[in-house]
Amino acid sequence: MAKTIIFIGPPGAGKGTQAQRLAEEKGFVHISTGDILREAVQRGTELGKKVKEYIEAGKLVPDELIINIIKEKLKELDGKDIILDGFPRTIAQAEALDKMLKELGRKVDAVILFEIPDELVIERLSGRRIDPKTGKVYHIKYNPPPPGVEVIQRDDDKEEVIRKRLEVYHQQTAPLIEYYRKQNKLHIVDASKSPDEVYKEILNVIE
Numbered sequence: 001m002a003k004t005i006i007f008i009g010p011p012g013a014g015k016g017t018q019a020q021r022l023a024e025e026k027g028f029v030h031i032s033t034g035d036i037l038r039e040a041v042q043r044g045t046e047l048g049k050k051v052k053e054y055i056e057a058g059k060l061v062p063d064e065l066i067i068n069i070i071k072e073k074l075k076e077l078d079g080k081d082i083i084l085d086g087f088p089r090t091i092a093q094a095e096a097l098d099k100m101l102k103e104l105g106r107k108v109d110a111v112i113l114f115e116i117p118d119e120l121v122i123e124r125l126s127g128r129r130i131d132p133k134t135g136k137v138y139h140i141k142y143n144p145p146p147p148g149v150e151v152i153q154r155d156d157d158k159e160e161v162i163r164k165r166l167e168v169y170h171q172q173t174a175p176l177i178e179y180y181r182k183q184n185k186l187h188i189v190d191a192s193k194s195p196d197e198v199y200k201e202i203l204n205v206i207e
């Protein structure tokens, strides 16, 4: 059966970085709800208009909205190995996901929790840069963009918004840790290590 892997962790823990590498090297389809929403904002679609203020304030968008997006996405990915990066983020989203996967004859195979102290998150996110053409993630100190690649900073990577996102994570997303621990699906990786070390830990879980 096709694999369904969930990445959970605070903002800036490295979920997107690791998911991009697994997509490149192992053929997983990387589904990032953050990327989907940001693209909608950039294109100025109806969805984009609805979610812009939530994202800029560091708050979660309404459950119903994001659940509908994932529902459509999952239907297109029959038979493919997927990584869900940034979904689910609330218990209501996790319950909806279980139901959707069941209807598609799939299940959650593993949940990887990226553990990292809050102080490190601030450093990582304030140095994060994105190549808007490819979506590739860089860091001015830990993974600088190659010469000639023009990069931008995300609007929600300002310190006050990062702090709000962390608060939202601890209040609304952290309860998922117990939800998946009870199902024996939770695997913890030390996300403060180097990207290569984190990648190895993840491969140990999913292979």
Ligand code: AP5
Binding pocket: 009, 010, 011, 012, 013, 014, 015, 016, 017, 018, 033, 034, 035, 037, 054, 055, 056, 058, 059, 060, 061, 062, 063, 066, 085, 086, 087, 088, 089, 093, 124, 125, 127, 128, 129, 137, 138, 139, 140, 142, 143, 165, 191, 192, 193, 194, 195, 196, 198
């Ligand atoms: P989203 O885009 O999902 O943001 P996030 O969860 O806050 O995660 P980030 O993308 O900030 O961090 P990451 O863990 O992917 O880290 P990265 O690999 O980039 O969500 C944004 C917004 O969308 C939310 O606030 C909300 O409004 C909305 N939203 C999305 N999903 C939703 C949902 N399900 N429900 C409701 N609302 C939703 O790494 C960070 C930096 O560190 C980079 O610069 C990277 O180069 C560097 N780095 C990575 N790994 C390492 C390492 N091991 N060592 C050193 N540096 C590293």
